[in-house]
Amino acid sequence: MTSETELFREQAYVGGRWIDAAEQATRAVDDPATGETIGHIPDLESARLQGAIDAADAAFARWRDTAVTTRADKLLAWYDGMQKNRETLARLMTREQGKPIAEARGEVDYAASFIRWFAEQGRRSNGVNIPAENPDMALGTVEEPVGVVGVITPWNFPLAMITRKAAAALAAGCTVVVKPASETPFSALALAALAEQAGLDDGEFNVVTGDAQRVSEKLCADTRVRALSFTGSTPIGRQLLRDGADTVKRMSMELGGNAPLIVCEDADLDTAVESAIAARFQTSGQDCVAANRMFVHRSLYDEFVERFADRMNALAVGNGFDEASDIGPLIHERAVEKAKALADDAEDNGARVIGRAQANAPGARFFMPTLLADITPEMRIFSEEAFAPLAAVCAFDDDDAVIASANDTEYGLAAYVHTHSDARIRKFMRGLDYGMVGVNTMDITGPHVPFGGMKQSGLGREGAHAGMQEYLETKYYCLGDVPV
Numbered sequence: 248m249t250s251e252t253e254l255f256r257e258q259a260y261v262g263g264r265w266i267d268a269a270e271q272a273t274r275a276v277d278d279p280a281t282g283e284t285i286g287h288i289p290d291l292e293s294a295r296l297q298g299a300i301d302a303a304d305a306a307f308a309r310w311r312d313t314a315v316t317t318r319a320d321k322l323l324a325w326y327d328g329m330q331k332n333r334e335t336l337a338r339l340m341t342r343e344q345g346k347p348i349a350e351a352r353g354e355v356d357y358a359a360s361f362i363r364w365f366a367e368q369g370r371r372s373n374g375v376n377i378p379a380e381n382p383d384m385a386l387g388t389v390e391e392p393v394g395v396v397g398v399i400t401p402w403n404f405p406l407a408m409i410t411r412k413a414a415a416a417l418a419a420g421c422t423v424v425v426k427p428a429s430e431t432p433f434s435a436l437a438l439a440a441l442a443e444q445a446g447l448d449d450g451e452f453n454v455v456t457g458d459a460q461r462v463s464e465k466l467c468a469d470t471r472v473r474a475l476s477f478t479g480s481t482p483i484g485r486q487l488l489r490d491g492a493d494t495v496k497r498m499s500m501e502l503g504g505n506a507p508l509i510v511c512e513d514a515d516l517d518t519a520v521e522s523a524i525a526a527r528f529q530t531s532g533q534d535c536v537a538a539n540r541m542f543v544h545r546s547l548y549d550e551f552v553e554r555f556a557d558r559m560n561a562l563a564v565g566n567g568f569d570e571a572s573d574i575g576p577l578i579h580e581r582a583v584e585k586a587k588a589l590a591d592d593a594e595d596n597g598a599r600v601i602g603r604a605q606a607n608a609p610g611a612r613f614f615m616p617t618l619l620a621d622i623t624p625e626m627r628i629f630s631e632e633a634f635a636p637l638a639a640v641c642a643f644d645d646d647d648a649v650i651a652s653a654n655d656t657e658y659g660l661a662a663y664v665h666t667h668s669d670a671r672i673r674k675f676m677r678g679l680d681y682g683m684v685g686v687n688t689m690d691i692t693g694p695h696v697p698f699g700g701m702k703q704s705g706l707g708r709e710g711a712h713a714g715m716q717e718y719l720e721t722k723y724y725c726l727g728d729v730p731v
């Protein structure tokens with residue numbers, strides 16, 4: 248097992264080397280639970296960012312022609328390194344992101360699962376044979392790696408959002424340049440240290456740090472970067488789509504969410520309450536597939552609100568290193584201010600506010616779990632992604648009306664419905680305009696499923712066969728005059 252200090256890297260990883268920024272320019276990274284500085288990362292200037300693309304481009308020529316079994320072996324060695332260093336990676340994640348340590352361990356497993364899954368999938372990205380109308384011709388396709396892939400990721404899942412992209416791209420034969428969120432770079436750099444140990448040490452996998460705008464402009468402008476895979480907010484996704492247009496980049500966009508959770512009159516209330524608690528408060532509410540609006544049939548509404556509030560008020564709020572904590576800090580104080588503003592807006596417009604006083608919060612970046620009852624479409628919480636432990640619920644009477652209400656958003660990532668009626672399951676699955684629909688469960692993700700959204704929640708899918716195709720080009724060939 249690699250020691251904690253060996254995996255704690257304060258340098259960028261480019262072309263298999265650990266580098267600083269020119270003039271030793273750095274940015275500080277803090278612990279969101281305490282505000283203490285935990286380290287510094289290089290603020291790479293344009294020349295060194297260019298060097299990362301140069302390294303990835305040079306490596307691509309070699310990596311694309313590397314035997315698929317060799318690629319798979321290196322990815323599996325990377326996976327093994329993550330397993331052996333699970334606790335170190337989890338502690339590093341809690342330190343910089345704040346999530347409860349149990350969730351951090353779960354994310355290490357989740358992140359590693361993408362590497363294992365794509366290590367094998369890379370051996371199965373097949374072309375097709377096309378029956379020729381002319382018997383003297385032979386037609387078909389081959390799947391080829393697109394080239395250098397730019398990867399930009401958020402802070403809420405510091406490891407999994409990287410491996411979900413990089414493992415697929417590397418398995419396809421591409422090389423990658425990763426820019427992690429400035430709030431959570433150390434998880435990414437520890438991943439790079441394990442990649443180096445696994446033999447990804449010659450420009451196949453690069454992690455750059457520094458000014459986000461400077462990095463993305465570099466990645467978008469360089470024609471050797473043939474694809475950009477982004478996970479983050481919809482406004483930034485829109486900007487990157489604009490920036491990538493000039494070089495016609497292949498774009499994968501995993502953006503914001505506003506998930507509805509619908510409890511129908513024939514739902515199992517115990518399952519619905521437990522699922523709603525998990526769907527709202529996982530990742531301390533900072534989750535793209537979090538249940539942002541809850542709709543409960545009027546016949547169950549009062550009971551649901553009472554049970555949900557009891558479970559919510561029992562959640563332990565504290566430092567992520569405390570094994571008893573269910574809810575950790577938010578990443579920024581401004582995230583706390585936004586949650587307070589959404590709650591105030593809802594209350595000013597008639598919502599009931601249920602929960603413990605914010606004065607009991609154990610620190611400046613903690614937001615105490617809160618339930619807004621009797622919400623209406625006029626309230627900001629109905630259309631804005633809370634990204635905090637702030638739940639919102641209202642009653643409904645009619646299935647068609649609640650589907651229309653659930654769809655009344657620019658987002659379309661995940662949706663959840665609780666019912667035991669086959670007819671309703673079919674109705675809601677067809678009626679909900681979301682890329683992913685969970686029925687009687689919120690446990691919908693994994694490396695084997697196509698994760699992604701409709702409308703302004705994104706473009707493309709991550710995970711499963713679809714996740715591999717984001718990094719492959721289909722080349723059609725037509726062989727004339729091939730006498731049989």
Ligand SMILES: NC(=O)c1ccc[n+]([C@@H]2O[C@H](COP(=O)([O-])OP(=O)(O)OC[C@H]3O[C@@H](n4cnc5c(N)ncnc54)[C@H](O)[C@@H]3O)[C@@H](O)[C@H]2O)c1
Nearest residue numbers: 400401402427428459460463479480483501502503504535
């Ligand atoms: N769909 C998904 O799979 C998924 C997963 C996780 C998070 N998200 C979404 O991400 C958002 C929260 O994450 P966040 O706060 O890190 O998002 P963000 O958009 O602020 O940042 C995401 C990444 O983009 C970079 N970035 C920020 N400004 C940039 C700019 N002007 N140009 C280029 N890059 C820039 C950041 O440094 C970070 O690396 C939420 O909306 C959440 O729903 C979506």
Ligand SMILES: N[C@@H](CC=O)C(=O)O
Nearest residue numbers: 403404534535536692
């Ligand atoms: N919870 C999502 C990440 C989005 O925040 C996932 O499981 O991929």
